[in-house]
Amino acid sequence: MQIADVQDEIDHELISKAGIASKIREVAAQASEDYRGKNPLLIAVLKGAVNTIAAFSQALSIPVQLDFMSLSSYGSGTESSGTVTIRQDLSTDVRGRHILIVEDIIDSGRTLAWLVDELKRRGAASVEIFALLEKPARREVDVDVKYHGYEIPDEFVVGFGLDYDERFRNLDSIAVLKPEVYQGDNQA
Ligand code: 5GP
Ligand code: MG
Ligand code: MG
Numbered sequence: 001m002q003i004a005d006v007q008d009e010i011d012h013e014l015i016s017k018a019g020i021a022s023k024i025r026e027v028a029a030q031a032s033e034d035y036r037g038k039n040p041l042l043i044a045v046l047k048g049a050v051n052t053i054a055a056f057s058q059a060l061s062i063p064v065q066l067d068f069m070s071l072s073s074y075g076s077g078t079e080s081s082g083t084v085t086i087r088q089d090l091s092t093d094v095r096g097r098h099i100l101i102v103e104d105i106i107d108s109g110r111t112l113a114w115l116v117d118e119l120k121r122r123g124a125a126s127v128e129i130f131a132l133l134e135k136p137a138r139r140e141v142d143v144d145v146k147y148h149g150y151e152i153p154d155e156f157v158v159g160f161g162l163d164y165d166e167r168f169r170n171l172d173s174i175a176v177l178k179p180e181v182y183q184g185d186n187q188a
Pocket of ligand 2 (some may be wrong): 045048049103104
């Protein structure tokens, strides 16, 4: 789906499809070098990071394994609840594994800080992070990101996996919604 298909609800495009692809290629080239011979396990948190892990893993020049986890941090609104619970766990034993978490976006950083701690607690050999998007202005918890994508302003974005109320995940670029789309929705 493209912005033109939902133009009534989109304020503006933030990152184009080509921009996303070129950034992912750039990061994947570096990560391929860093992880060569290490058989890394890429982990994405569902559902938002699905597009990112798909594109990123295909852009790598080394073999990797993939796994997924479903966590609750956001409801249908635009604010983090701050509480993390596991809805669906990994199917891989992470003990001794080199893990690269592939994230769509870091906002407060709470979800990710929790996940890094959890994977280390389970005995991972190393845990690093690739975040396609980061909102520095919103960061509350310190997390060490190894591979950076784009820094974005403090605006709620959708597309390339990111949703508003389960919509817009299949948009092929990253965009800012018109405020009226979520105004009056105070769910946290
Ligand atoms: P954090 O724990 O860092 O505050 O929130 C992380 C999660 O919140 C992200 O993985 C994503 O699912 C959601 N999130 C944070 N900011 C945005 C945003 O601007 N748009 C969308 N669609 N989701 C966001
Ligand atoms: Mg995420
Ligand atoms: Mg969401």
